[in-house]
Amino acid sequence: MKILVEKDYEAVSKKAGEIFKEEISKKPDIVLGLATGSTPIGMYKELIKAHKEEGLDFSKVKTFNLDEYIGLSKDNPNSYGYFMDTELFNHINIDKKNTHVPNGKAENIEEYCKKYDEFIAEAGGVDIQVLGIGENGHIAFNEPEEALSVGTNIVKLTESTIEVNSRFFDSMEEVPKTAITMGIGTILKAKKIVLLASGEKKAPIIKELLNSNKITTKLPASFLLLHPDVTIIVDEKAYKG
Numbered sequence: 406m407k408i409l410v411e412k413d414y415e416a417v418s419k420k421a422g423e424i425f426k427e428e429i430s431k432k433p434d435i436v437l438g439l440a441t442g443s444t445p446i447g448m449y450k451e452l453i454k455a456h457k458e459e460g461l462d463f464s465k466v467k468t469f470n471l472d473e474y475i476g477l478s479k480d481n482p483n484s485y486g487y488f489m490d491t492e493l494f495n496h497i498n499i500d501k502k503n504t505h506v507p508n509g510k511a512e513n514i515e516e517y518c519k520k521y522d523e524f525i526a527e528a529g530g531v532d533i534q535v536l537g538i539g540e541n542g543h544i545a546f547n548e549p550e551e552a553l554s555v556g557t558n559i560v561k562l563t564e565s566t567i568e569v570n571s572r573f574f575d576s577m578e579e580v581p582k583t584a585i586t587m588g589i590g591t592i593l594k595a596k597k598i599v600l601l602a603s604g605e606k607k608a609p610i611i612k613e614l615l616n617s618n619k620i621t622t623k624l625p626a627s628f629l630l631l632h633p634d635v636t637i638i639v640d641e642k643a644y645k646g
C-alpha cells in the first residue's frame with residue numbers, strides 16, 4: 406500500500422486527478438470504477454477541467470459506480486445516480502450508455518446484483534477504482550460486520566452511516582436504510598485502486614488502517630491490504646500517523 410500525504414483537500418484532488426488523467430490518456434477505452442460521497446468531488450472537478458481545457462477525451466470511457474441507495478431513482482437528488490450526472494457525467498463527453506450506477510429501483514435486486522458483477526466482467530473489469538472511506542472503515546457500502554459479501558449485494562446500513570449520511574437529507578427518517586454495493590471481492594478485482602481521505606474526521610480510521618497488519622471484517626478497508634496496487638492519498642488533517 407502506497408501512501409501519499411498532500412497538504413490539503415485541493416492537493417489531494419489534484420493528485421488523484423493527475424493519476425486518473427494519466428490512466429485515461431494511456432487507455433482511451435478505460436473502465437473506471439467511481440465513487441460518490443463528498444471526497445471525490447474535487448477529483449471530478451479536476452477531470453472536468455482537463456476535459457474542457459486539455460481536451461481529455463471520455464468518448465470511449467466506461468464507468469461503474471460502487472453503490473446506490475435502494476428505493477431511490479436516478480431523478481432523486483439524493484441518489485448516487487443523480488450525483489454522478491451532476492458532479493461529473495453532465496460536464497464531460499461521456500456516452501451515458503457507458504455509465505453504470507447500480508439501479509436502486511431494480512425489480513429483482515438480488516438478480517440485478519449478480520448481473521452487475523457479470524456486466525463489469527464483460528466490460529473487461531475495472532482498470533482503476535477510486536474509493537472514499539467511511540468513518541467506521543466502510544468502503545462503498547461494505548459496513549463492518551461478522552461477514553462481508555464477495556460480490557455485489559444488498560446491505561443494511563449501520564446507524565452510524567445513516568447518521569453521517571443524513572447531512573444530505575432533510576431528516577434521518579428519509580435516509581434509506583438499505584443499499585446495493587459492490588462487494589469486497591468486486592472491489593479487489595480492480596487492477597488499480599486509489600483511496601482518498603480528507604479532514605480530521607477521517608484521521609482515526611486512516612491511522613487504524615495504516616497501522617493494521619491484519620484483515621478483519623470489522624474494518625472492511627483492511628481488505629485493501631491484500632491488493633497489490635493501492636495508493637492512499639490523504640491530506641495532512643486526515644494523516645496523523
Ligand SMILES: N[C@@H]1[C@@H](O)[C@H](O)[C@@H](COP(=O)(O)O)O[C@@H]1O
Nearest residue numbers: 441442443444537538539545546
Ligand atoms: N457509500 C459512500 C462511500 O462510498 C463513501 O466513501 C463514504 C464516505 O463519504 P465522504 O467522502 O462524504 O466522507 O460515504 C458513503 O457512505
